[in-house]
Amino acid sequence: MQNIKIVAAGDSSLLIEFGNEINEEINRKITTIVQLMRDQQIEGVVDVIPAFCSLLINYDPRIVSFEKMQRRMHALVKMDLKGGAGRKRIFEIPVCYGGEYGPDIGTIASHGGLTEKEVIEIHSSRDYLIYMLGFLPGFCYLGGLDERIHTPRLANPRVKINAGSVGIGGSQTGIYPLDSPGGWQLMGMTPVKTYDPSREVPILLEAGDYIRFVPVDEAEYRRIKDLVERGEYQCIIHEGEM
Amino acid sequence: MGIRILKGGMLTTVQDLGRTGYQSQGFGVSGVMDVRSFRIANLLLDNPENEAVLEFTLIGPTLEFTATSIIAITGGDFQPTINGEPAPMYTAIYMKKGDILKFGSARTGTRGYVAFSGYLGIPVVMGSRCTNLKSHLGGFKGRKLEAGDYINFRIKRPYLPFFLSRTLDLDEFDQEEATLRVVMGPQEDRFSKQGIKTFLNSEYVVTSDFDRMGCRLDGPFIAPKETSDIISDGIVFGSIQVPSHGKPIILLADRQTTGGYAKIATVASVDIPKLVQRKTDHRIRFQAISVQEAQKLYMDEVKELDRMRKKIHQPCREVLECRLAAKRITRLFTS
Numbered sequence: 001m002q003n004i005k006i007v008a009a010g011d012s013s014l015l016i017e018f019g020n021e022i023n024e025e026i027n028r029k030i031t032t033i034v035q036l037m038r039d040q041q042i043e044g045v046v047d048v049i050p051a052f053c054s055l056l057i058n059y060d061p062r063i064v065s066f067e068k069m070q071r072r073m074h075a076l077v078k079m080d081l082k083g084g085a086g087r088k089r090i091f092e093i094p095v096c097y098g099g100e101y102g103p104d105i106g107t108i109a110s111h112g113g114l115t116e117k118e119v120i121e122i123h124s125s126r127d128y129l130i131y132m133l134g135f136l137p138g139f140c141y142l143g144g145l146d147e148r149i150h151t152p153r154l155a156n157p158r159v160k161i162n163a164g165s166v167g168i169g170g171s172q173t174g175i176y177p178l179d180s181p182g183g184w185q186l187m188g189m190t191p192v193k194t195y196d197p198s199r200e201v202p203i204l205l206e207a208g209d210y211i212r213f214v215p216v217d218e219a220e221y222r223r224i225k226d227l228v229e230r231g232e233y234q235c236i237i238h239e240g241e242m
Numbered sequence: 243m244g245i246r247i248l249k250g251g252m253l254t255t256v257q258d259l260g261r262t263g264y265q266s267q268g269f270g271v272s273g274v275m276d277v278r279s280f281r282i283a284n285l286l287l288d289n290p291e292n293e294a295v296l297e298f299t300l301i302g303p304t305l306e307f308t309a310t311s312i313i314a315i316t317g318g319d320f321q322p323t324i325n326g327e328p329a330p331m332y333t334a335i336y337m338k339k340g341d342i343l344k345f346g347s348a349r350t351g352t353r354g355y356v357a358f359s360g361y362l363g364i365p366v367v368m369g370s371r372c373t374n375l376k377s378h379l380g381g382f383k384g385r386k387l388e389a390g391d392y393i394n395f396r397i398k399r400p401y402l403p404f405f406l407s408r409t410l411d412l413d414e415f416d417q418e419e420a421t422l423r424v425v426m427g428p429q430e431d432r433f434s435k436q437g438i439k440t441f442l443n444s445e446y447v448v449t450s451d452f453d454r455m456g457c458r459l460d461g462p463f464i465a466p467k468e469t470s471d472i473i474s475d476g477i478v479f480g481s482i483q484v485p486s487h488g489k490p491i492i493l494l495a496d497r498q499t500t501g502g503y504a505k506i507a508t509v510a511s512v513d514i515p516k517l518v519q520r521k522t523d524h525r526i527r528f529q530a531i532s533v534q535e536a537q538k539l540y541m542d543e544v545k546e547l548d549r550m551r552k553k554i555h556q557p558c559r560e561v562l563e564c565r566l567a568a569k570r571i572t573r574l575f576t577s
Contacts, residue, residue: 007427007428008425008427008428008508008533009425009427009428009476009478009481009505009508010425010478010479010480010481010508010509010510010511010533010536011425011508011510011511011533011536011537011539011540012478012479012511012540013476013478013508015428015475015476017428017475020473021473022473034266046262046263047262047263047264047265047266047271048265048266049265049266049475049476049477049499049500050266051473051474051475051476051500052473052474052475053473053475054473054475054476055476056475056476056477056478058262058265058478061511061537061540061541062540062541062544065534065537066533066534066537067534132474132500133266133267133268133499134268134474134498134499134500135268135498135499135500136268136376136377137264137267137268137269137377137379138267138268139268141474177268178377197367197379202267202368203264203267203268206266206267207266
């Protein structure tokens with residue numbers, strides 16, 4: 001990671017480029033730096049946008065100049081060249097796969113020459129790193145989808161996809177945080193709200209967290225959904241060292 | 243007591259400087275499009291610098307006041323009237339209960355602003371009162387204003403010192419072309435030398451694809467070296483992205499937080515108002531400046547606003563010009 005570049009993005013922002021590839025090591029480093037910045041409360045910083053392999057920083061030029069900000073960020077980036085020495089959180093996301101909950105699971109199965117059961121097994125057998133959030137409030141870009149279940153997007157996107165839908169779009173998988181149009185192949189639904197504006201913390205997941213999809217049957221889906229509606233559901237989180 | 247919306251206009255929303263601090267969770271910033279006009283409107287009333295205002299687009303709203311308030315109108319000329327009489331802009335105006343403030347269509351510019359000394363009774367959501375239309379968040383029920391909506395004032399503030407001094411020169415919005423100063427990058431290296439030359443030496447035209455989210459321009463093809471697709475990264479107010487069709491798209495207040503097209507340059511903050519006040523078919527040129535120059539321009543504008551603040555806090559010259567003073571004082575007493 002020698003090729004870190006810090007460049008201006010206009011007069012009120014700078015962009016730190018950590019390389020030009022999507023990998024877990026680079027992304028963990030970005031997560032670590034964002035945590036460091038939150039701890040240090042750097043003067044003049046207004047907001048941050050961590051992405052796959054870059055970190056954008058909005059700052060107030062009335063308080064700090066580009067050169068000063070660039071120097072501070074150079075120092076911060078050097079401070080932690082290992083990266084990823086933080087805590088690891090894995091969120092269990094219960095998913096009711098197939099049927100009316102996942103109308104496209106048949107398409108995903110036939111595209112990969114698999115049975116629906118195999119698709120569910122493959123999708124729920126690994127933990128997915130949240131590389132970044134974007135597109136919609138709480139929308140997580142996940143990495144590491146098994147190639148056997150990569151499936152092209154719908155030729156004709158749906159006008160409305162319900163919040164909680166779990167789907168596959170090309171080589172990506174994810175959860176729709178709110179009702180939205182979209183072209184992903186839908187394989188299931190989670191009763192967990194990844195975005196709830198009425199909750200004290202509206203967004204459940206952060207970049208750097210992991211997601212583990214856990215298959216549940218319809219009865220369990222309904223049970224959890226009731227708890228969620230009453231505000232009594234606690235997401236199961238596994239914590240550990242990296 | 244506050245304002246009742248009699249007509250919503252084309253797109254009238256509650257805005258401030260935007261909802262920052264949540265972009266890492268995917269929340270866009272939103273906020274006003276023309277920051278300068280916004281700042282001047284609040285400045286005229288001694289409001290806090292981030293106090294919420296109404297922003298309207300192309301066709302303005304009609305408002306009925308159900309309480310006394312002082313207001314200031316800035317931005318494009320929407321031919322405002324109070325009870326049918328032309329209303330001054332860039333001036334503190336005393337509004338009484340029952341007064342009707344009516345905006346027409348934009349004679350110059352595209353966006354107008356009105357600030358209130360009583361402060362709009364809009365709840366703060368995640369640190370801001372601004373409306374995020376896409377996420378249906380903040381502002382008035384997360385949406386644009388419509389006839390029948392009612393907004394209370396948070397406080398009574400029917401008096402401001404140096405009232406007659408509270409008038410400033412009008413900003414001009416009638417130009418049909420603008421040169422936007424830009425800081426190159428962050429991905430100028432994705433474009434060929436010829437591509438950058440084209441970008442900086444050509445005239446581009448504002449298309450009808452122009453809303454709070456962004457402005458698409460039409461003009462000569464800006465060639466990338468290979469592809470203009472990048473691994474998605476953060477976007478700022480004024481990012482100029484160039485997808486493979488080679489035409490610039492300038493991202494504005496309602497931009498998404500991240501995007502996957504290379505950004506050839508970023509518009510200097512002080513020049514964004516020049517763009518957002520233009521109309522379809524107006525012409526745009528780009529001029530490269532350094533980040534240091536852009537930050538100096540930013541600070542120069544801060545100083546200019548400070549001078550305006552000083553000016554409106556001095557005893558009024560006009561008091562000597564009896565007729566003008568009499569005209570403005572009359573409004574305080576007639577109903």
